[in-house]
Amino acid sequence: MKNLTVQDNTETHIxxxxxxxxxxxxxxxxKQLTGVTTILGVLSKPFLxxxxxxxxxxxxxxxxxxxxxxxxxxxxxxxLEKARNAHAQIRDKAADTGTLAHSWIEDYIKGxxxxxxxxxxxxxxxxxxxxxxxxxxxxxxxxxxxxxxNWYAGTLDFVAxxxxxxxxxxxxxxxxxxxxxxxxxxxxxxxxxEIEPEWKIxxxxxxxxxxxxxxxxxxxxxxxxxxxxxxx
Numbered sequence: 424m425k426n427l428t429v430q431d432n433t434e435t436h437i438x439x440x441x442x443x444x445x446x447x448x449x450x451x452x453x454k455q456l457t458g459v460t461t462i463l464g465v466l467s468k469p470f471l472x473x474x475x476x477x478x479x480x481x482x483x484x485x486x487x488x489x490x491x492x493x494x495x496x497x498x499x500x501x502x503l504e505k506a507r508n509a510h511a512q513i514r515d516k517a518a519d520t521g522t523l524a525h526s527w528i529e530d531y532i533k534g535x536x537x538x539x540x541x542x543x544x545x546x547x548x549x550x551x552x553x554x555x556x557x558x559x560x561x562x563x564x565x566x567x568x569x570x571x572x573n574w575y576a577g578t579l580d581f582v583a584x585x586x587x588x589x590x591x592x593x594x595x596x597x598x599x600x601x602x603x604x605x606x607x608x609x610x611x612x613x614x615x616x617e618i619e620p621e622w623k624i625x626x627x628x629x630x631x632x633x634x635x636x637x638x639x640x641x642x643x644x645x646x647x648x649x650x651x652x653x654x655x
Contacts, residue, residue, distance in 0.1 A: 442567050442576075449569060449576035456569055459577030459610045462653070463603055479507065520546070520634060521596040525580075528594055532564040532581055546596050549632035553640060559583035559590075568614035573654065579611040588625040590642065591615070595631045600641045602652075604629050609649035 441450050449456040482505060488496045524546040530537040531550075539547070562582045569576035580593045591608050608627040615622050627646070631639040643649065 438571060440569055440576075442578075449567070451569065451571060451574075451576075456574055456576040459575060459607055459614075459653075462575060462610070463607055524596050524632075525594060529565055529580075532561050545636050546632045546634060549636065549638040550594070550630065553630055553632070553638060557585050559585045562589070566615075568611055568618060570614040570617050572617060573613070575610065576614065577607075577611055579608070579615070582622070582624070583628075585628070589623060590626050590628040591624045592628040592630060595629055596634060597631070598633060598635075600629045600631050600639050605643045605645070605649045606653040608643075609646055610653040612646060613650050613653070 438451050439453075442448070443450065447458075449458065483498055483502055484495075486502045486505070487498050490496055520543070523540075524543045527537050527540065527543055527547050528550050531547075560583060562584060563579075564581050565578055566582065567576065567578050579591060582589065582591050584590075591612050593604060593608050595604060605627055608629070612624050612627070615624070624646070626642055626644040627649075628640065628642045631637075631641075633639070
């Protein structure tokens with residue numbers, strides 16, 4: 424009796440990744456992945472509570488009449504109602520400005536030569552100042568990465584070579600640079616290593632041209648430690 428060889432015709436399944444730009448959601452085989460910023464959103468931000476209180480008080484002060492001695496005459500119900508949401512209005516306006524500035528910077532990195540916009544110049548001019556001083560060679564921009572192993576995805580701002588080192592970078596337009604920003608870039612690198620292991624990243628960099636006209640830049644070379652923070 425002849426030995427029969429049974430052939431396995433089952434094809435190896437290759438997961439299909441896609442990004443929905445309208446919903447800004449990531450999918451692997453039509454199952455939604457968790458975003459990097461969503462993961463970091465679980466972090467407590469206690470400094471926002473006193474900030475929100477201060478925004479409410481400042482709104483009341485700006486919208487309440489005073490007598491000749493500088494004393495407030497009384498707060499109306501309308502002013503109080505507006506004060507309750509003052510922080511949200513300020514936050515949303517700042518977010519809109521940051522989003523527009525971020526889009527401008529993305530276009531610049533991609534070589535689209537965007538027109539200078541006066542309303543964004545306080546942010547974009549400082550970003551250009553950093554470019555002029557450090558002369559980064561941009562290797563990637565708005566690169567989408569994902570991890571099947573840890574089931575998340577995200578979009579990194581840029582990868583650039585500066586003075587012979589390759590940095591994975593993020594542009595922030597908020598009030599400063601915080602530790603979780605390097606956890607975020609570490610999350611991007613971990614996913615990048617999974618899907619395109621040929622990339623060699625030396626360090627991370629946060630470029631922070633603020634809405635107040637400041638320019639903060641920090642580099643970090645503690646990837647192994649930071650990625651533990653992200654995964655936690």
